[in-house]
Amino acid sequence: MSDAPQPRGGFATRIGFVLAAAGSAVGLGNIWKFPYITGEYGGGAFVLVYLFCIALVGLPLMYAELIIGRRGGSDVLGSLRKLTQSSGPAGAAVSYAVGGMAVASGFLILSFYAVVAGWAVYYALAYAGLFPLEAGGDMFGSLYGKNKSLPWHTFFMVLSVGVVAAGVNGGIERACKVLMPMLAAILGILLVYVGVTGGLSESFTFLFKPDFDRLLRAEDGGLKPDAILEALGHAFFTLSLGMGAMVTYGSYLKSEVAVVRDGIIVAILDTVIALVAGLVIFAVVFSHEGAEPGAGPGLVFVTLPGLFADMPGGQVFGFAFFVLLVFAAWSSAISLLEVVVAFLVDSLKLDRKMAALGAGFAIWGLGIWPARSTSALDLLDNITTKYMLPLGGLGIAIAAGWLLTKEDREAGFRALGPIGDVLAKGWTVIIRFVTPVLVALVILNKLGVLGGE
Ligand code: TRP
Numbered sequence: 001m002s003d004a005p006q007p008r009g010g011f012a013t014r015i016g017f018v019l020a021a022a023g024s025a026v027g028l029g030n031i032w033k034f035p036y037i038t039g040e041y042g043g044g045a046f047v048l049v050y051l052f053c054i055a056l057v058g059l060p061l062m063y064a065e066l067i068i069g070r071r072g073g074s075d076v077l078g079s080l081r082k083l084t085q086s087s088g089p090a091g092a093a094v095s096y097a098v099g100g101m102a103v104a105s106g107f108l109i110l111s112f113y114a115v116v117a118g119w120a121v122y123y124a125l126a127y128a129g130l131f132p133l134e135a136g137g138d139m140f141g142s143l144y145g146k147n148k149s150l151p152w153h154t155f156f157m158v159l160s161v162g163v164v165a166a167g168v169n170g171g172i173e174r175a176c177k178v179l180m181p182m183l184a185a186i187l188g189i190l191l192v193y194v195g196v197t198g199g200l201s202e203s204f205t206f207l208f209k210p211d212f213d214r215l216l217r218a219e220d221g222g223l224k225p226d227a228i229l230e231a232l233g234h235a236f237f238t239l240s241l242g243m244g245a246m247v248t249y250g251s252y253l254k255s256e257v258a259v260v261r262d263g264i265i266v267a268i269l270d271t272v273i274a275l276v277a278g279l280v281i282f283a284v285v286f287s288h289e290g291a292e293p294g295a296g297p298g299l300v301f302v303t304l305p306g307l308f309a310d311m312p313g314g315q316v317f318g319f320a321f322f323v324l325l326v327f328a329a330w331s332s333a334i335s336l337l338e339v340v341v342a343f344l345v346d347s348l349k350l351d352r353k354m355a356a357l358g359a360g361f362a363i364w365g366l367g368i369w370p371a372r373s374t375s376a377l378d379l380l381d382n383i384t385t386k387y388m389l390p391l392g393g394l395g396i397a398i399a400a401g402w403l404l405t406k407e408d409r410e411a412g413f414r415a416l417g418p419i420g421d422v423l424a425k426g427w428t429v430i431i432r433f434v435t436p437v438l439v440a441l442v443i444l445n446k447l448g449v450l451g452g453e
Pocket of ligand 1: 029245335
């Protein structure tokens with residue numbers, strides 16, 4: 001493949017790509033999910049396990065996806081088809097299975113992701129004074145599974161379709177170049193704020209002082225080893241892996257020279273933002289007598305608003321927090337939509353604007369279901385994040401490790417010189433053996449074979 005500009009469009013700058021990929025990675029997973037699962041599993045030890053998983057499964061898969069996209073130069077299905085040609089029928093079978101599931105995952109995940117993001121939109125507007133600020137529980141209760149969430153869900157989908165319809169450089173790159181620095185600034189301000197209002201040192205201890213007893217032992221004294229598998233599953237959800245989002249973004253890269261380094265930068269940004277979000281949220285929790293870090297999914301939408309209510313400047317803080325959540329969700333939602341749109345544009349040759357509108361409309365329509373039904377929301381979340389993404393990750397690891405030519409496989413390491421050779425060999429062993437086995441363990445655990453969940 002040459003580095004000639006691609007007629008299908010692409011990122012104009014390297015920093016634009018890094019911000020877009022980080023925008024995809026940093027999302028509800030970092031600011032909503034990471035803190036609540038860390039809270040449930042008792043803090044520091046879980047964080048440590050999670051960091052290992054990012055390094056052992058996340059980074060290798062991130063590189064696999066980026067290089068498949070960069071060398072394939074097409075949507076997830078097209079890229080896999082092209083690069084696995086030399087592997088005959090096995091290559092074709094894996095391509096269609098992984099590619100098809102990837103597009104379906106993007107479709108299904110966005111349908112409920114936009115619902116949760118819609119709640120965040122409503123909260124941000126309520127803190128801005130547009131709606132009465134009720135107690136967290138009441139506010140959440142009026143949205144969760146209710147028709148009242150529909151306008152906000154709709155609004156959020158319009159935002160996402162608008163960006164994707166405007167193209168990779170004119171839409172995605174431009175949006176992320178504004179959203180990501182703002183997100184970092186808001187998070188920084190929130191960190192300073194909790195530094196003043198208190199709880200930061202307890203929060204720090206909670207997140208960074210590992211207590212393995214707490215991780216592995218449930219309240220009743222039983223073991224809960226599924227914490228490790230939960231950390232593994234979350235590691236690739238948070239890095240947007242397993243459904244070709246990074247394949248798609250990688251396909252818009254102009255050069256493969258910096259693929260390895262950029263992948264590492266994205267993973268570090270994602271991890272740092274999750275940890276800082278955790279620090280902020282738990283500082284708020286610990287500055288209140290009796291508040292619970294292990295409140296589960298309601299931590300951000302129920303517990304936090306209750307605590308903001310009696311903090312100095314709590315309304316401004318609440319507003320900033322939910323704007324942060326909306327920005328994070330928005331830059332992730334566009335990557336979910338882009339996987340579907342790139343497939344329609346590259347593989348089915350549709351016009352981008354039509355594809356974005358059509359796919360957006362269909363995803364919005366499906367989203368009405370999880371917006372109105374909490375069990376539908378759980379169902380879609382479970383099917384996709386517990387089964388489809390791990391299976392997709394497994395397929396991508398197999399394709400990258402076993403079905404690509406050596407030339408394609410090692411392309412991103414070449415620019416690194418002699419160290420690149422060593423890294424390429426190490427990566428090949430990991431992606432062939434370690435990643436598939438670990439991901440298979442996650443899937444077996446989710447199926448209950450290992451006694452988890
Ligand atoms: N990574 C995002 C988050 O943390 C979610 C996300 C966006 C995602 N695109 C994805 C997850 C693709 C898996 C695959 O919220």
